[in-house]
Amino acid sequence: MTDPSMALAVEQVCIALGGRRVLRDVSFRLEAGEFCGLIGSNGSGKTTLLRAILGFVRLEAGRIRLAGHSAGTGLIGYVPQKIALDPGLPLRARDVVALGLDGARLGPALPSRARRARVDEMLQAVGALEFAEQRVGLLSGGQQQRVLVAHALVRRPRLLLLDEPLANLDVRSTAEIVALLRRLSRDYGAAVLLSAHDVNPLLSAMDRVIYLANGSAVAGRADDVVRTEVLSSLYGYHVDVVRVHGRVVVVAAEASEQIHAAVARNPEHTAPVP
Amino acid sequence: MSVLLSVPGFLANEPVRVALAVGGGAALVCAVVGCATVMRRQSFAGHALADVSSAGGSAAYLLGVNPLFGFLGMAAAAAGVMEWADIREARERDLLTGVVLGAGLGLAALLLYFDATVRSVSGAAVTVLFGSMFTIPASIVPLALAVAAVALAASAIVHRPLLVSSLSADLARAQGIRVRAVALTHALALALAVSLSAMTVGAILSTALLIGPAAAALRLAKRPASAVVFAALIGLGATWGGIVLAYESFYWTPGHGWPVSFFIVALIFCAYLIAGWRAGRAGVRRAPHPSGCEGT
Ligand SMILES: Nc1ncnc2c1ncn2[C@@H]1O[C@H](COP(=O)(O)OP(=O)(O)O)[C@@H](O)[C@H]1O
Ligand SMILES: [Mg+2]
Numbered sequence: 001m002t003d004p005s006m007a008l009a010v011e012q013v014c015i016a017l018g019g020r021r022v023l024r025d026v027s028f029r030l031e032a033g034e035f036c037g038l039i040g041s042n043g044s045g046k047t048t049l050l051r052a053i054l055g056f057v058r059l060e061a062g063r064i065r066l067a068g069h070s071a072g073t074g075l076i077g078y079v080p081q082k083i084a085l086d087p088g089l090p091l092r093a094r095d096v097v098a099l100g101l102d103g104a105r106l107g108p109a110l111p112s113r114a115r116r117a118r119v120d121e122m123l124q125a126v127g128a129l130e131f132a133e134q135r136v137g138l139l140s141g142g143q144q145q146r147v148l149v150a151h152a153l154v155r156r157p158r159l160l161l162l163d164e165p166l167a168n169l170d171v172r173s174t175a176e177i178v179a180l181l182r183r184l185s186r187d188y189g190a191a192v193l194l195s196a197h198d199v200n201p202l203l204s205a206m207d208r209v210i211y212l213a214n215g216s217a218v219a220g221r222a223d224d225v226v227r228t229e230v231l232s233s234l235y236g237y238h239v240d241v242v243r244v245h246g247r248v249v250v251v252a253a254e255a256s257e258q259i260h261a262a263v264a265r266n267p268e269h270t271a272p273v274p
Numbered sequence: 275m276s277v278l279l280s281v282p283g284f285l286a287n288e289p290v291r292v293a294l295a296v297g298g299g300a301a302l303v304c305a306v307v308g309c310a311t312v313m314r315r316q317s318f319a320g321h322a323l324a325d326v327s328s329a330g331g332s333a334a335y336l337l338g339v340n341p342l343f344g345f346l347g348m349a350a351a352a353a354g355v356m357e358w359a360d361i362r363e364a365r366e367r368d369l370l371t372g373v374v375l376g377a378g379l380g381l382a383a384l385l386l387y388f389d390a391t392v393r394s395v396s397g398a399a400v401t402v403l404f405g406s407m408f409t410i411p412a413s414i415v416p417l418a419l420a421v422a423a424v425a426l427a428a429s430a431i432v433h434r435p436l437l438v439s440s441l442s443a444d445l446a447r448a449q450g451i452r453v454r455a456v457a458l459t460h461a462l463a464l465a466l467a468v469s470l471s472a473m474t475v476g477a478i479l480s481t482a483l484l485i486g487p488a489a490a491a492l493r494l495a496k497r498p499a500s501a502v503v504f505a506a507l508i509g510l511g512a513t514w515g516g517i518v519l520a521y522e523s524f525y526w527t528p529g530h531g532w533p534v535s536f537f538i539v540a541l542i543f544c545a546y547l548i549a550g551w552r553a554g555r556a557g558v559r560r561a562p563h564p565s566g567c568e569g570t
Binding site: 075076077083092095096099 | 432448
């Protein structure tokens with residue numbers, strides 16, 4: 001590796017699924033310990049890109065480089081989108097984390113003090129110690145997300161990928177999970193790449209953002225990317241990036257005219273946003 | 275003499291000893307494999323394998339070979355086909371399973387007809403479909419126990435990767451688990467479990483031994499290891515208890531005892547009801563966060 005601080009380099013990646021080009025010429029880099037949002041609307045290719053980094057999807061062109069190892073070796077932490085934890089599964093939160101540590105091993109799991117200590121440490125790090133003995137399927141969405149993060153991080157990967165971990169969380173859990181991931185990425189020196197369809201919960205936490213639209217990507221610091229000119233050229237039509245009360249709203253031209261009109265009429269209220 | 279009065283007399287009886295050995299092995303394997311099967315939501319596939327295996331059992335009577343080979347061959351072939359098809363979508367998998375099940379039973383109907391007409395093996399149909407533990411030949415015991423050992427070993431080897439795969443295939447793949455190889459190993463263990471179970475309680479009822487104890491145990495257990503232990507206790511208890519009751523039943527209706535399979539399935543059903551009642555009381559299924567709000 002030429003650059004020891006590099007965690008992930010995606011270089012001119014093109015991916016086609018079912019004969020349709022989903023991603024075209026996508027390039028970006030992640031440094032070790034960086035916290036990065038992968039933002040795009042439904043169907044923009046976030047899941048596809050994350051699965052490609054894991055080595056599940058064949059690249060049509062380009063390449064993906066990982067620090068110190070290659071894809072498919074199990075050294076990337078991963079939290080998939082929409083994973084349904086059945087309440088009927090006889091698995092405690094603790095068991096799920098232990099499976100992150102050595103779930104790929106064959107043969108029976110022998111109890112060991114070192115193993116237990118690592119699982120406890122990870123449960124503590126994500127704030128899941130208090131419900132560690134409960135069935136994971138019975139936990140709330142935010143609690144399950146913490147357990148899955150612990151499952152993904154317990155082997156200390158250099159790169160952690162999370163696919164829409166904030167979907168289905170309420171406002172408070174969302175803020176807690178973002179703060180947790182931000183802290184873990186620093187503490188463990190792991191680069192975190194997290195997909196989301198809304199940029200707002202991540203704005204203050206991100207070191208870097210990647211916007212996906214129309215199969216293309218722009219990457220950079222949030223302040224440089226979440227701007228009217230940059231996003232308009234990515235979307236291929238004019239969009240306005242409007243900042244209201246510290247939130248960012250990206251609106252297409254027509255809708256934005258309506259919002260401006262509404263704000264002009266009634267400046268007391270924040271405009272209804274799509 | 276009644277078992278209650280003479281345990282040595284009960285155990286001296288060769289058909290009883292064979293039933294205890296083969297039935298016990300089947301119950302143990304079914305408990306272990308059954309837990310994984312229920313957790314993977316493959317109960318229907320397990321039932322289909324059993325129905326298909328009945329064609330193998332019927333063929334074995336026609337050819338005059340060891341019926342365990344028949345059950346095993348067909349169950350393994352069907353498991354191979356269903357895993358090879360590798361259908362992810364639940365609805366389509368159910369459809370394929372249903373079609374395979376129907377084809378297997380149809381073939382069994384034909385072969386059982388030939389058993390009765392060509393070979394005039396009387397009672398083959400009842401034995402294949404509903405089991406007849408006291409007529410299992412002693413010569414089967416070593417083979418049955420060997421099959422049980424292989425199934426248990428296979429389950430023990432893949433149990434951790436299998437657990438991760440049942441959480442999510444992508445999660446497993448990300449850890450470097452070879453999901454298809456693990457699934458295939460489990461499918462073969464399932465075929466072995468089903469064939470042993472078909473040998474004891476019959477092809478139709480074998481699902482009861484495979485799914486019943488596991489389903490009851492999963493209601494009670496909080497962790498995978500205890501689920502397997504509970505399932506094994508329930509399965510062994512029901513099987514051996516059923517054998518004892520069937521032996522006793524010779525004294526209830528003099529001249530003819532009641533079928534062992536009936537007692538085994540009845541005991542498993544009771545265990546399932548009791549487990550559900552206990553789980554309800556212990557609140558295992560109740561949500562643990564009383565406020566019901568999201569987050570920690
Ligand atoms: N297996 C597939 N075959 C064909 N097209 C697919 C497949 N998977 C996803 N797609 C398409 O690729 C695009 C990107 O999907 P996805 O990566 O899931 O988007 P996102 O995660 O951003 O919602 C979508 O248009 C989707 O329809
Ligand atoms: Mg997605």
